[in-house]
Amino acid sequence: MLYGLAYVPTADVPTAFVIIRATMPAVGQPLVQYFDSTYVNGPVARSARTRTNHVVHRPPMFHPTMWNVAELFKHDLPTTNNHVETWHRRLQTLIAIDHPSFYACLHKLRQEQRHTEVAIMRSNSGFRRQRQRRSVTENTLRLTTLMSDLRCGRKDLTVFSVELDTPSARVS
Numbered sequence: 583m584l585y586g587l588a589y590v591p592t593a594d595v596p597t598a599f600v601i602i603r604a605t606m607p608a609v610g611q612p613l614v615q616y617f618d619s620t621y622v623n624g625p626v627a628r629s630a631r632t633r634t635n636h637v638v639h640r641p642p643m644f645h646p647t648m649w650n651v652a653e654l655f656k657h658d659l660p661t662t663n664n665h666v667e668t669w670h671r672r673l674q675t676l677i678a679i680d681h682p683s684f685y686a687c688l689h690k691l692r693q694e695q696r697h698t699e700v701a702i703m704r705s706n707s708g709f710r711r712q713r714q715r716r717s718v719t720e721n722t723l724r725l726t727t728l729m730s731d732l733r734c735g736r737k738d739l740t741v742f743s744v745e746l747d748t749p750s751a752r753v754s
Contacts, residue, residue, distance in 0.1 A: 584617055586746035588651050588661075589729060590739065595622060595646040598739045605740075620644060655729065 583602045590598045599622045606614050619625040624642035651661040677690050705711070714722075728746055731737040737745070 583743045583747045586743040591652045592646050592650045598743060601740050
């Protein structure tokens with residue numbers, strides 16, 4: 583269920599986390615506590631012993647705006663940095679030595695620039711991209727449908743997090 587928090591709108595993350603905490607078995611509570619103090623609400627600074635049991639939190643180490651990908655997914659932007667890692671691996675393979683000279687590195691960067699320009703020209707001229715795997719396409723469609731249902735009110739946060747947590751809903 584924690585997986586689904588990344589796709590819940592940022593403003594709804596604390597509410598969804600309360601639902602997850604309530605439904606998590608006892609064996610998972612240490613993980614939920616860690617996730618709460620690091621990613622959602624932040625560590626407890628102090629708690630007041632009043633009728634309301636008010637708890638004051640410090641900011642989390644990684645605020646939900648930093649790791650939440652709901653808006654990226656909504657606008658069809660990459661939700662991972664895999665494309666950057668792929669490019670970095672390609673550049674490492676292209677350079678092929680650990681400590682290249684400045685001019686050797688510059689030459690390889692220019693080669694990469696030409697390769698990128700050719701790829702852009704091919705894309706602009708209508709050349710078809712490599713197809714995604716069928717499982718990735720199906721999972722993306724399912725996630726898009728779930729997020730649309732959440733935005734339109736057809737599903738609440740509880741149903742959304744349960745349906746998102748099913749293995750067939752995971753985006754690779």
